[in-house]
Amino acid sequence: MNLFASAIDWILDPANYVGLNAIPLRIGQHLVFSLVTLVFASAIAIPLGYLIGHTGRGRGLAVTTSGGLRAIPTLGLLTLVALWVGIGVVAPYVALTVLAIPPILAGAYTGFEAIDRRTIDAARAVGMSELQIVRKVELPLGLPLLIGGLRSATLQVIATATLAAYVADLGLGRYLFSGLKTRDYAEMLGGSILVILLALALEGIFALIQRFVVPRGVSGRLGTAPKLRTGGPAAAR
Amino acid sequence: MIEFRSVSKRFPDGTLAVEDFSLVLPSHKTTVLVGSSGSGKTTLLRMINRMVDPTSGSVEIDGEDIATLPPVKLRRGIGYVMQNSGLLPHRTVLDNVATVPLLRGTPKRQARADALAMLDTVGLDRALADRYPSQLSGGQQQRVGVARGLAVNPNILLMDEPFGAVDPIVRAELQQELVRLQKELDKTVVFVTHDIEEAFLLGDQIVILRDGGRIAQVGSPAELLANPADDFVASFVGADRGRRALHVERHGNEDVVVDSDGRLAGVLKPESAR
Numbered sequence: 001m002n003l004f005a006s007a008i009d010w011i012l013d014p015a016n017y018v019g020l021n022a023i024p025l026r027i028g029q030h031l032v033f034s035l036v037t038l039v040f041a042s043a044i045a046i047p048l049g050y051l052i053g054h055t056g057r058g059r060g061l062a063v064t065t066s067g068g069l070r071a072i073p074t075l076g077l078l079t080l081v082a083l084w085v086g087i088g089v090v091a092p093y094v095a096l097t098v099l100a101i102p103p104i105l106a107g108a109y110t111g112f113e114a115i116d117r118r119t120i121d122a123a124r125a126v127g128m129s130e131l132q133i134v135r136k137v138e139l140p141l142g143l144p145l146l147i148g149g150l151r152s153a154t155l156q157v158i159a160t161a162t163l164a165a166y167v168a169d170l171g172l173g174r175y176l177f178s179g180l181k182t183r184d185y186a187e188m189l190g191g192s193i194l195v196i197l198l199a200l201a202l203e204g205i206f207a208l209i210q211r212f213v214v215p216r217g218v219s220g221r222l223g224t225a226p227k228l229r230t231g232g233p234a235a236a237r
Numbered sequence: 238m239i240e241f242r243s244v245s246k247r248f249p250d251g252t253l254a255v256e257d258f259s260l261v262l263p264s265h266k267t268t269v270l271v272g273s274s275g276s277g278k279t280t281l282l283r284m285i286n287r288m289v290d291p292t293s294g295s296v297e298i299d300g301e302d303i304a305t306l307p308p309v310k311l312r313r314g315i316g317y318v319m320q321n322s323g324l325l326p327h328r329t330v331l332d333n334v335a336t337v338p339l340l341r342g343t344p345k346r347q348a349r350a351d352a353l354a355m356l357d358t359v360g361l362d363r364a365l366a367d368r369y370p371s372q373l374s375g376g377q378q379q380r381v382g383v384a385r386g387l388a389v390n391p392n393i394l395l396m397d398e399p400f401g402a403v404d405p406i407v408r409a410e411l412q413q414e415l416v417r418l419q420k421e422l423d424k425t426v427v428f429v430t431h432d433i434e435e436a437f438l439l440g441d442q443i444v445i446l447r448d449g450g451r452i453a454q455v456g457s458p459a460e461l462l463a464n465p466a467d468d469f470v471a472s473f474v475g476a477d478r479g480r481r482a483l484h485v486e487r488h489g490n491e492d493v494v495v496d497s498d499g500r501l502a503g504v505l506k507p508e509s510a511r
Binding site: 116118119121122123124125126127128129132136137140141215216217218 | 283286288309310311312313314317319321322323324325326327328329336337340341369370371372385386
């Protein structure tokens, strides 16, 4: 039997739906772990990104730092932190948070930066305070790009969260590591397929969210809306 | 009354945008700051609502030095209209107009009702209230910009080349509209433009600026045309050429007025015919 078919068989095997190694349980662990990681990363990256985007300061530093963070091999960092804090879930949380910060940070500040400066200047000139500019102008207009950053962070975290199983009994990565150890390639491939499906499902959800958060009135949402003109024959923008 | 007292502005990059500028802008009049780019006209305008703070000197509104006022509060009391309307793209026309009243704490229902009435004032169909700025023509967007500027019923209205980005036909329409509005509302208007024709049309007091915010001449349109202070002003207002340099020619029993290109400008009527 070819490997792919046996992987599918493994996924469908009722024996894999009971006990502490059940597929639904592993998927749940994988999702919760990824979600918590993303919340940690967002808590750090979003306020920082908004600060950079709003003030226009520290962008160079942010680009360099996120470039550096991206270059860190996650497995290496995971091992390093695990050696420091010991075996368990702490090390994967730290390593994956570091992985998720750069795309979210970039999404947060580019979201702000992409807004027409004149819009923000006008908001300030009519009397919005800096906080109001952030809340009422930059936040809604920057949201699509932030969601884009979260989307790519989610994809990376879901895929890389398999590494959590390297130092903890956690997530779909268990199937990969135990399959590798016992040379059960059906289990390994089955686990991989599950990770891929999970990533694709979340990708689909984010694609929907991203379309949904584009504020009404911003190009794309209104597309073919008929234009009503009373301003003269050549009053186009 | 707005008064500039020896105001200078040097930007952090070293450019001296305005140098020792002093001027009184009378209340309920339209003062037009006109000059080419680099004359500091926009910088001067933005000093009135503290979007720019002078490096030295002071700006006073009704005798009060505005440097002592909190900028956000000051700006909420001054209308501001800019070239590209500066509307919030994610808010409807009505919400854009109601923005500042809401910031000032006007109840939502009241603010929206006022905003609707303001659309009438600036000649916009109420049917546009629920549209987004991207659904409007350039001219309509500018009208919404004006409506937003007037929404808090400010004493002062600052206009930074508000009609610069619309085509000539719509521009003429909007200019006439502003003349009408000003007759009705009697605001202290400060208007920035590089277009001398626009300045003549709208201004009670016209300030012609050279580079660095130096005043070439201040006066009413008639004063500038009749007595240009120097060649710079004369050529800027076009008093020496084209359709502003008119002379009279006798044709039969009537005097006709002809411009320097020989084109007929009109008929000269005797004083008794007025």
